[in-house]
Amino acid sequence: MTRKISTALAVLLLSAGVAGCSWFEKDVTPPLPGERIPVLLLDRDLEPDPQIADLDVILPPPEPNDSWPQPGGYPNHAMQHLQIAESPARAWSVSIGEGSSDENRLTAQPVVAGGRVYTFNTDGEVRAFDEGSGNRIWAVEVVSEDEDEGVIGGGVSFYEGRLYVATGAAEVMALDAATGNEIWRQTVSSPLRTGPTVTAGRVFAVSVDNQIHVLAADDGRELWSFAGITESAALLGSGSPAVAGDIVVAPFSSGELVALRIENGRPIWNDSLLAVRRFNAASSLADIRGNPVIDRGKVFAISHAGRMLAIEQRTGVRIWEKNVGGIETPWSAGDFVYVLTTNEEIVCLSSRDGRIRWVQPLPRYEDPDEKDELIYWVGPVLASDRLIVGGSGGKLLSLSPYDGSIIGILDVGEPIALPPVVANGTLFILTEDGDLIAYR
Numbered sequence: 001m002t003r004k005i006s007t008a009l010a011v012l013l014l015s016a017g018v019a020g021c022s023w024f025e026k027d028v029t030p031p032l033p034g035e036r037i038p039v040l041l042l043d044r045d046l047e048p049d050p051q052i053a054d055l056d057v058i059l060p061p062p063e064p065n066d067s068w069p070q071p072g073g074y075p076n077h078a079m080q081h082l083q084i085a086e087s088p089a090r091a092w093s094v095s096i097g098e099g100s101s102d103e104n105r106l107t108a109q110p111v112v113a114g115g116r117v118y119t120f121n122t123d124g125e126v127r128a129f130d131e132g133s134g135n136r137i138w139a140v141e142v143v144s145e146d147e148d149e150g151v152i153g154g155g156v157s158f159y160e161g162r163l164y165v166a167t168g169a170a171e172v173m174a175l176d177a178a179t180g181n182e183i184w185r186q187t188v189s190s191p192l193r194t195g196p197t198v199t200a201g202r203v204f205a206v207s208v209d210n211q212i213h214v215l216a217a218d219d220g221r222e223l224w225s226f227a228g229i230t231e232s233a234a235l236l237g238s239g240s241p242a243v244a245g246d247i248v249v250a251p252f253s254s255g256e257l258v259a260l261r262i263e264n265g266r267p268i269w270n271d272s273l274l275a276v277r278r279f280n281a282a283s284s285l286a287d288i289r290g291n292p293v294i295d296r297g298k299v300f301a302i303s304h305a306g307r308m309l310a311i312e313q314r315t316g317v318r319i320w321e322k323n324v325g326g327i328e329t330p331w332s333a334g335d336f337v338y339v340l341t342t343n344e345e346i347v348c349l350s351s352r353d354g355r356i357r358w359v360q361p362l363p364r365y366e367d368p369d370e371k372d373e374l375i376y377w378v379g380p381v382l383a384s385d386r387l388i389v390g391g392s393g394g395k396l397l398s399l400s401p402y403d404g405s406i407i408g409i410l411d412v413g414e415p416i417a418l419p420p421v422v423a424n425g426t427l428f429i430l431t432e433d434g435d436l437i438a439y440r
Contacts, residue, residue, distance in 0.1 A: 046324065046347055049355040057348065057357060057402045059334045062384045067113040068423045070157040071291065072329055075199040075243040078295035081333045082383040082422045088439035091426070092134035097121035099434025100417060107193055108155035110430055112423035114177065118163055120156045120195075121434055126165060128180065131424065134438060140180040143169050155195025155240075157203075159217060166192035166205045172215060174203075184220035188213045193238040197248075200262060204241040210252040212241060214265065224265035228252040238287075239329070244294040247313060255286025255303050259316060269316025273303035290329040293337075298351065300337055302326040308339065310354060320354030328419065333382050338401065344377055346387060346399060360404030366393055379419040383427070390416030390429065412437060 062083035065073075073079040096119040100106045108120035116137065117129045124143025129136055142165050143154075153168040162183065163175040170192065173185040189211050196205035202223065203215040210228035215221065229252065239251035247268060249259050255274040260267055274286040286305040293300045294313055302308040306325035311318055324347060328340040337351045344364055348357040366373035377397075379389035386407070387399040392415045398408035414431035421428040426440040 046341070046343075046345060046356060046359045048358050052350065052355050052357055055350070055357060057336055059336070059382075059385075059401060064425060065422065066424055067158070068421045068428075069111055069113040069159065070197055071109045071111070071155050071195040071240045072242075072293075075197050076294040077240075077242050077291045077329060078293050078332050079382075079422075082381070084383040084422060084425050084427055085440055086384070088427055091438045091440045093435055093437045094129055094134045094136065096127055096430070096434045096436050097125050097139075098123040100432040104152055106417040106430065106432065106434070107153045108195060109418045110421050110428055110436060111156055111158050111195070112421060112428065113158035114161075116177070117428060117436065117438075118156050118158065118177070119430070119436060120154055120165065122152075124154070124167065124169070126156060126163065126175065126180065128163075128177070129436065131426070131438075134436070138180040140175065140182075142171075142173060142175075142182075143167050153191060153193035153208075153238075155192075157195045157198045159198035162217070164196050164198050164203050164217070166194065166196045168192065170207065172196060172203060172205050172213070172220065174217070174220060186215055186220040186222065188222075189225075194240050197241045197243055199243050202262060204243060204248055204250070204262075206238055206241060206250055206252070208238070208253070210254060210256070212248070212250040212258075212260070212265075214248075214262070226250070226258065226260055226265045226267070228256045228258060229254040239289055239291045242292040242294045242299070244313065247294075249292045249294060249299050249301075249313075251288035251290075251292050251301060253287040253289075255288060255305060255307075257288060257292060257299075257301050257309070257311075259299070259313070268314075269311075271309060271311060271316065271318070273301060273307045273309060274305055287327070289327040293330050293332050295332040295351070298332075300330045300332055300351070302328075302330055302339055304342060306342075308349075308354075310337075310351065319352075322349065322354045322356075324349075328378060328380075331380050331382050331387075333401070336401075338380050338382065338387060340377055340380055340389060344375070346380060346389065346404060348401070348404060358404040360399060360406070362389065362391075362397065363393075378416060381420045381422060383422050388420055388427070390418075390420060392416065392432075394431075396420070396429070410439075 104122040127139040163177045168191040174183040190207040190209040241250045258270040299311040308322045308324040325342045331338045376392040380387040396410040417432045429437045
């Protein structure tokens, strides 16, 4: 049930001869008119709300950020409006090692902190690169050779001079971020598909058996754990917990969303993002694969099954809900939240009441006439008045956050594996082939 991304995809048919042109160029052909056929057939026809057609989309100004330390950015996953160069150009490109293959997929987003970029490849190897030049500083195998075959998933997070690694071999460990030397290693109940969230001296990691394990950041001892509803089927990859104040919000593949006290794991509230109406087998898969987001007392979460919720962080009261499905992390900025749906649309919603301000369908096929070679997208990321998404056709697409219009394109040349990362005015892209590319 995973989204299968072919590494053979190479050309995005937006306009002829766009390779090498600025992605902020205005003359970009919009998606072709005609009927759009949802791949998962969830029958979710999204339309802007006419009652807010005149509502101006006002965003906070772009702000520089010096790090992207964990999956989704900061522990609350609310990155707001980041700053990049007006016309970024490729600065460097390096290999992180083994990328995606027929047997394994890249699931670990790069993280950036302290002037370095850290990656985790599908051979179970962590690498550290100089942020400015791309030169490799160190590399270390964290999954043993007799276990790396068939080990899927994992990720890394940076916190206070250490790199915390979660692996598909059901282990969490701490490395010295300067040298890669191992500090501690702890076994958990089952494999982990994404990087942990680390804050307040605690490591929060969700395993595939729907347990959140909370370990002490200093020595790895388990402080507490919480078991959610078990689920036999799940998407590849998973969401990392969101933490703000004394509350952690954990997503599970069952569609369950649980808020817990970070000091002892006491439940505060729980909710479900399972679809009320199940159209088919795909819509019954309720996995919350994108990270939940906590922004100014609200929790935003979206599930594959076709439900998106905004919840009061403290009480668990639903503020609004929407029949929108997705597997990417929502992006919250100001009074608006942006999501990439399972039907490959970017949707702008009011974070106050969930009403849809605009909907922009993305190109679906490399050959629209033949409906051949599906294009899959990842993101979005909001930077310098651009919503940026990456595609399996090897292109970065830039959209206006104010009306959804497509305003630019950048040819990366390789299928893009994960949402872009932004730090210190630089845009970092990780491709399916395992190439890390920096634009600044």
